[in-house]
Amino acid sequence: MRTTAAEALGVEVGVLLAGMGGVSGPELAAAVSNAGAAGCVGGYKLVGEHLTTMLKRLAAGTDKPVGVNFIPEVVGARELTEQLEQLLGETPESVYVSLFGLPEDAVFDRVAASGRRLVVQVGAVEDGVRAAERGAVVVAQGIEAGGHLLGHDPRDELVARLRDRLPDACVVAAGGIGSPDDAAVALAAGADGVLLGTAFVVARESAAHPYFKEAVIGASGADTVITGVYEIGWPNRRHRVLSTAVTENPGQAKNFIGRTTIEGKLFLVPRFSAAVPTDSTTGRVEEMAMYCGLSCDAITRAPSAAEIVAAFDRVLRGHAVAETGKES
Numbered sequence: 001m002r003t004t005a006a007e008a009l010g011v012e013v014g015v016l017l018a019g020m021g022g023v024s025g026p027e028l029a030a031a032v033s034n035a036g037a038a039g040c041v042g043g044y045k046l047v048g049e050h051l052t053t054m055l056k057r058l059a060a061g062t063d064k065p066v067g068v069n070f071i072p073e074v075v076g077a078r079e080l081t082e083q084l085e086q087l088l089g090e091t092p093e094s095v096y097v098s099l100f101g102l103p104e105d106a107v108f109d110r111v112a113a114s115g116r117r118l119v120v121q122v123g124a125v126e127d128g129v130r131a132a133e134r135g136a137v138v139v140a141q142g143i144e145a146g147g148h149l150l151g152h153d154p155r156d157e158l159v160a161r162l163r164d165r166l167p168d169a170c171v172v173a174a175g176g177i178g179s180p181d182d183a184a185v186a187l188a189a190g191a192d193g194v195l196l197g198t199a200f201v202v203a204r205e206s207a208a209h210p211y212f213k214e215a216v217i218g219a220s221g222a223d224t225v226i227t228g229v230y231e232i233g234w235p236n237r238r239h240r241v242l243s244t245a246v247t248e249n250p251g252q253a254k255n256f257i258g259r260t261t262i263e264g265k266l267f268l269v270p271r272f273s274a275a276v277p278t279d280s281t282t283g284r285v286e287e288m289a290m291y292c293g294l295s296c297d298a299i300t301r302a303p304s305a306a307e308i309v310a311a312f313d314r315v316l317r318g319h320a321v322a323e324t325g326k327e328s
């Protein structure tokens with residue numbers, strides 16, 4: 001039977017925070033979950049003691065359903081298994097697993113056996129069908145999205161085609177959703193909830209660098225570009241970012257332009273690094289990868305996470321009533 005994203009994840013509001021590495025830290029994830037939506041931290045490459053630190057801070061921040069995001073193609077099968085086992089062993093059942101792109105079949109089986117909810121983001125119909133058949137909530141990412149791009153289709157076309165193929169699956173729309181009106185359009189195309197990245201980059205609790213937040217607030221969709229230049233650490237995947245001196249002139253040297261710390265782990269940032277500038281980043285922030293969706297068109301200020309969730313609440317609840325005939 002078809003369920004809303006809120007029902008599938010056991011939350012009040014069918015808004016999912018994208019698990020953005022370096023941006024969606026425990027403070028932002030907990031604030032989103034405590035506001036009634038589905039928070040998520042970006043686990044990115046964290047493993048071992050650094051991941052443990054993040055999971056502890058997440059547990060201290062909320063006892064509501066909340067997710068941890070990993071990226072199978074960045075870490076590879078062996079390290080993904082390590083991250084996943086750590087997550088399953090160190091967190092309560094209310095913590096769901098979020099993945100960017102399809103994992104190997106064994107991962108679906110392991111998460112199912114653990115009793116956790118699994119959310120998988122895809123950019124193509126066949127990938128969505130595969131994820132849904134294995135019991136995952138499917139996030140349909142359109143090319144409007146900020147960050148790395150999994151496919152080539154506009155969001156609502158992908159949502160509508162997935163809905164057609166999967167009448168009973170839980171399908172969440174992602175990409176270019178910056179306002180409740182944008183969310184209403186995606187829901188009308190057949191989505192059961194929405195996932196927001198860029199809209200939460202600017203949130204007060206987000207760990208994005210202040211320069212990055214201001215740039216998103218000041219930008220329009222025309223200031224974003226789809227490029228492959230921020231490839232160090234995550235090669236061979238196109239991404240939508242704010243246009244910078246690096247996207248405009250990619251022929252520059254690959255020297256170090258800054259440093260950043262994530263959960264106590266220090267990284268040097270070379271020019272062309274895939275790492276986003278965070279509140280711990282120093283150096284030439286303006287040249288770094290500032291992932292940003294077309295959603296920035298609707299983003300004009302820096303509210304708290306709870307304000308963002310509240311703004312989307314009405315349209316999501318209205319949708320739940322229309323689809324299921326009952327209040328959620």
Ligand SMILES: Cc1cc2nc3c(=O)[nH]c(=O)nc-3n(C[C@H](O)[C@H](O)[C@H](O)COP(=O)(O)O)c2cc1C
Nearest residue numbers: 018020021100145146147175176197198291293295
């Ligand atoms: C700054 C930033 C970082 C991101 N990092 C991740 C990540 O680590 N893992 C992930 O699954 N998706 C990541 N994404 C992509 C989101 O999951 C999602 O596809 C996208 O944000 C949706 O489009 P929107 O930004 O217009 O809302 C990131 C997006 C942004 C803007």
